[in-house]
Amino acid sequence: MADNFTFIIDGTEIPARQGQTILKAADEAGIYIPRLCNKDGLEPYGACRVCTVLVNGRPQSACTQPAQPGIIVENDTEELTEMRKQLIEMLFVEGNHFCMFCEKSGNCELQALGYRLGIAAPRFPFMFPQRELDATHPEVFVDRNRCILCGRCVRASRDQDGKNVFQFTGRGIKKRISVNATSRLADTELKSADKAVAACPVGSILKKGVGYAVPIGERIYDHKPIGSDIESKAK
Ligand code: SF4
Numbered sequence: 325m326a327d328n329f330t331f332i333i334d335g336t337e338i339p340a341r342q343g344q345t346i347l348k349a350a351d352e353a354g355i356y357i358p359r360l361c362n363k364d365g366l367e368p369y370g371a372c373r374v375c376t377v378l379v380n381g382r383p384q385s386a387c388t389q390p391a392q393p394g395i396i397v398e399n400d401t402e403e404l405t406e407m408r409k410q411l412i413e414m415l416f417v418e419g420n421h422f423c424m425f426c427e428k429s430g431n432c433e434l435q436a437l438g439y440r441l442g443i444a445a446p447r448f449p450f451m452f453p454q455r456e457l458d459a460t461h462p463e464v465f466v467d468r469n470r471c472i473l474c475g476r477c478v479r480a481s482r483d484q485d486g487k488n489v490f491q492f493t494g495r496g497i498k499k500r501i502s503v504n505a506t507s508r509l510a511d512t513e514l515k516s517a518d519k520a521v522a523a524c525p526v527g528s529i530l531k532k533g534v535g536y537a538v539p540i541g542e543r544i545y546d547h548k549p550i551g552s553d554i555e556s557k558a559k
């Protein structure tokens with residue numbers, strides 16, 4: 325395969341390099357493909373499926389699927405937007421997300437995707453699960469009520485911090501984010517400056533003592549929809 329080639333996203337021909345994922349090539353071309361579990365610098369995980377696109381008519385996760393010469397990718401279609409809305413709505417009802425009281429509001433990728441996709445209220449019944457909060461650590465707390473199981477903290481702690489502080493336990497509806505100490509965050513090596521803390525897209529892992537340092541209304545997604553930074557690169 326040639327090192328450099330092109331492929332099509334929603335009718336636009338874009339350049340790509342061998343080994344690039346569809347999502348990465350789209351980012352560089354200024355085309356936003358919604359995503360949640362993917363984060364620059366972290367190994368792609370392919371868990372949330374929010375980045376699903378059609379590749380030559382077949383659904384694939386853009387964050388894991390390598391770009392190939394000449395493929396036809398559909399991203400911004402009514403059907404895919406509807407599928408993404410359903411995924412986001414399911415994440416909202418499956419946890420306990422009270423955005424108006426959350427320190428992450430305005431900086432939260434889940435909330436911002438809800439706004440971008442035009443979700444006013446989820447169509448599914450809320451499950452109101454019982455989840456534990458761990459506030460034992462002096463600098464950081466974990467509120468599992470808001471965890472969307474994206475695994476970004478797991479990968480950041482393992483691959484960037486070299487600590488393996490976070491991992492998943494349980495399966496299906498019982499799956500939870502856990503820490504590598506017996507039970508308490510306080511007994512781990514976690515520091516507030518760790519990449520794992522910054523990697524959380526929602527308000528599940530938060531630093532203590534810095535709440536509302538940036539007022540509501542002046543936060544990243546209060547002014548520009550999620551994905552605008554990528555779309556501003558379009559020529
Ligand atoms: S704690 Fe945050 S980063 Fe970790 S899995 Fe949950 S939502 Fe993702």
Ligand code: FES
Nearest residue numbers: 359370373375387
């Ligand atoms: S961003 Fe691709 S599966 Fe989550």
